[in-house]
Amino acid sequence: MTLNFKRIFGETKPVIGMVHIGALPGTPLFDPGFDLLGGARADLLALQEAGFDAVMFGNENDRPYEFDVDTASTATMAAIIGALKAEMTVPFGVNVLWDPMSSVALGAATGAAFVREIFTGAYASDMGAWTPDAGRAMRYRDRLGRSDMAMLYNISAEFAHSLDQRSLPDRARSAVFSSIPDAVLVSGQITGEAAAMSDLEAVKAVLPDMAVLANTGVKHDTVSDVLAVADGCIVGSSLKVDGDTWNPIDPDRARDFMVRVRKVRA
Numbered sequence: 001m002t003l004n005f006k007r008i009f010g011e012t013k014p015v016i017g018m019v020h021i022g023a024l025p026g027t028p029l030f031d032p033g034f035d036l037l038g039g040a041r042a043d044l045l046a047l048q049e050a051g052f053d054a055v056m057f058g059n060e061n062d063r064p065y066e067f068d069v070d071t072a073s074t075a076t077m078a079a080i081i082g083a084l085k086a087e088m089t090v091p092f093g094v095n096v097l098w099d100p101m102s103s104v105a106l107g108a109a110t111g112a113a114f115v116r117e118i119f120t121g122a123y124a125s126d127m128g129a130w131t132p133d134a135g136r137a138m139r140y141r142d143r144l145g146r147s148d149m150a151m152l153y154n155i156s157a158e159f160a161h162s163l164d165q166r167s168l169p170d171r172a173r174s175a176v177f178s179s180i181p182d183a184v185l186v187s188g189q190i191t192g193e194a195a196a197m198s199d200l201e202a203v204k205a206v207l208p209d210m211a212v213l214a215n216t217g218v219k220h221d222t223v224s225d226v227l228a229v230a231d232g233c234i235v236g237s238s239l240k241v242d243g244d245t246w247n248p249i250d251p252d253r254a255r256d257f258m259v260r261v262r263k264v265r266a
Contacts, residue, residue, distance in 0.1 A: 001211045001231070002182040004150040008091050008113045009053065013227050014213075015261050016054045016093065017047035017254065018236030020245070021080060023061040024073040040080050041087065043249040047239075048089050050254035051262070056093040056116060056234065057081055060191060061246065065127050065159070069099040074106050081110045093152070098127065100137040107149050108141065114150035115141075116185065116215075116234070118157045120175045125160035134179040153181035154215055156199065158190050168199055169206045176210055185215035185234070192237035192245050193217045200229045220257055224264045 008014075020043070022036050023029035040057070047055050057080070062073055074096055081094070093114035096102040100117045107115040119137055123130040134153070141149055155172050156162070164171055172184050186195040186203050194217030204212045214226045214233040226233055239254045241247035 001209065002150070004114075004148060004182045005211045007148070008150055009232070012053060012232075013230070013265070014053040014232040015223075015258065016056050016213075016232070016234045017050075017052040017239060017249075018060075018234065019043045019047070019055050019057045020060045020236060021057060021077060023063075024059055024076045026070045026072045027062040029061055029063060036076070037080050037083055039248060041084055044084055044087065046249040046251040046254050049251065051258040052090065052254070053232075054091040054093065054113070055088070056095060056114075058095040058116075058236075059097055060236070062097065065097050067098055067127060067130065069096050069102045074099075074102045077106055078109050081106075081112075085111070093150075098130070100132050100134075101140060104137050104141045104144070104146075104149075108144040108146040112149060114152055114182070116152040116154060119151065119153045119181070120155065120179050121157065121171065122163045123157050123160035124163060125157065127159070130157065130160055134175075134181075138180070150182035152183045152185055152213070153179065154185040154187055155203075156185075156187045156195065156215075158187050158193075158216065167202075169202045172203045172212075173206045176207060181210075183211035183213055183231075185213050186230075187215040188217045191216060194219070194222065197225065197229065200226070204229055204231075220253075220260055223257065223260050227261070227264050 091113035095116040119134040211231045214230045218233045237245040241250045
């Protein structure tokens with residue numbers, strides 16, 4: 001595992017809870033009457049009280065998604081995170097879908113410990129042709145003085161199909177060699193849908209010394225199996241009221257999830 005990842009999480013298999021900020025200004029689903037800050041605060045405090053190792057702020061409801069995100073969205077996320085920093089007791093990360101440069105900028109501006117995005121690959125997606133540039137994003141991070149900010153590479157893009165004909169393990173191994181991520185993430189096809197266990201197992205098998213995390217669809221009844229293979233996970237939808245991605249965090253579901261995690265770690 002990389003020094004950045006170990007510095008943030010130590011030897012623990014981290015469980016990172018999502019704070020899905022409501023639709024932001026300038027996006028089609030934005031509701032001026034919705035309390036964006038209050039909603040994010042309630043989710044943050046519920047995750048921390050439940051014992052999550054870290055949290056990540058994302059703009060999942062800024063649909064339809066874009067590759068070049070409006071500055072207003074990134075600025076609003078920065079304002080919300082800044083207003084909540086005094087209440088944070090765990091490391092935090094950020095993800096501005098699906099814009100690596102905005103994600104890095106937001107992470108650098110807010111002091112995030114890590115950033116998640118699609119940094120490598122070529123895809124046919126709901127948003128059109130998708131060709132991120134890891135070299136540009138990482139150089140931008142370093143120019144902003146944040147070489148310590150861990151970069152978590154999602155190598156199986158949601159809402160998309162890889163145009164690379166190599167197997168997922170081969171793409172993962174290649175990305176680690178060519179683009180030096182701090183962790184590799186394996187996802188399902190859409191938000192809230194689980195990555196296939198066979199994919200997690202195959203990627204971890206070729207990357208025994210790299211942090212490999214399950215990125216989507218981890219549920220209460222699968223987390224023990226996931227953590228038996230993966231080096232951690234990111235979870236959002238399973239913690240929400242009724243398990244619905246767009247609902248707020250259910251404190252009881254969040255607590256129960258971490259009770260199960262602690263049993264695995266014991």
